[in-house]
Amino acid sequence: MTILYIVLAVFILFYINALTNTLCTxxxxxxxxxxxxxxxxxxxxxxxxxxxxxxxxxT
Known part of the structure; x- marks a missing residue:
């Protein structure tokens, strides 16, 4: 469970950075x-x- 969450968290951070770059542009x-x-x-x-x-x- 922890490994899956970490992988998804890294994916989310990279995706948010891509969206932030688009926003800045x-x-x-x-x-x-x-x-x-x-x-x-x-x-x-x-x-x-x-x-x-x-x-x-x-929980």
Whole structure:
């Protein structure tokens, strides 16, 4: 179960990064702000993945 969740989490993170890149391109976000956008989104998605794993683990 844990291995499957980790594999899916990595896939989700890569997909979210691809979507974030598309967002930055379409909204014409300046290059100097893009790392901050990616960092913020990656931290929030990682937090959601960890919290959902803990919820599944303890229910």
């Amino acid at each position: 379409r909204k014409e976000i300046p290059e100097e702000r893009r790392p901050r956008v990616f960092r913020t989104i990656n931290i929030l998605v990682t937090f959601l993945l960890i919290s959902s794993y803990i919820e599944v683990l303890f």
